Amino acid sequence: MGTGADDTTAQRLRLLQQEFVQPVRTGPGDGRSSRPTHAPVPINLGVVDRIRAAVYEVEHHTRAAVPDAGHFTGEESRVYDWARQHTAHLATEQQQAREALFYRQELEYAIAMGDTTAIRRHPCPQCGCWGLYWRAEARRAACVNHYCTDDNGLSRTWELKRLAQEHVARKSAVAHCAT
Numbered sequence: 449m450g451t452g453a454d455d456t457t458a459q460r461l462r463l464l465q466q467e468f469v470q471p472v473r474t475g476p477g478d479g480r481s482s483r484p485t486h487a488p489v490p491i492n493l494g495v496v497d498r499i500r501a502a503v504y505e506v507e508h509h510t511r512a513a514v515p516d517a518g519h520f521t522g523e524e525s526r527v528y529d530w531a532r533q534h535t536a537h538l539a540t541e542q543q544q545a546r547e548a549l550f551y552r553q554e555l556e557y558a559i560a561m562g563d564t565t566a567i568r569r570h571p572c573p574q575c576g577c578w579g580l581y582w583r584a585e586a587r588r589a590a591c592v593n594h595y596c597t598d599d600n601g602l603s604r605t606w607e608l609k610r611l612a613q614e615h616v617a618r619k620s621a622v623a624h625c626a627t
């Protein structure tokens with residue numbers, strides 16, 4: 449199975465943990481922590497819960513497809529590898545559904561970090577324009593195109609799940625063309 453770019457969900461999760469969950473570590477052997485020492489980052493329980501729910505969702509999704517996958521017990525960011533290993537033999541559609549789930553979580557992590565520009569990398573599923581923006585209160589991506597409205601004349605909005613599905617389908621179409 450693919451590696452490299454596919455691991456970005458795990459990378460995003462680790463970033464989120466570093467930012468909000470893990471206590472700041474200082475001292476020898478950890479050259480990366482160059483934060484000022486006067487302000488320890490408080491553990492954000494909302495983010496802790498969010499990560500826990502995301503990991504559970506992946507675990508549950510995996511076991512629904514492969515009942516004998518067992519329980520995932522490793523470090524949280526490893527859940528994606530674990531799920532891929534247990535579902536690598538499944539049909540293409542099921543693997544795409546898995547990747548769409550991972551990608552949706554990647555977008556959620558990005559947004560939790562404040563990076564709502566992740567939304568703009570996706571065309572609107574309806575009109576194809578690149579004018580999606582994040583509506584935090586609705587937790588949906590909205591289209592900026594004035595002509596792209598629903599039956600009530602309101603801007604079309606999309607769940608992250610839909611954007612992720614389209615993203616994965618597009619990627620797979622490109623991969624097929626390349627071979």
Ligand SMILES: [Zn+2]
Nearest residue numbers: 572575591596
């Ligand atoms: Zn649109």
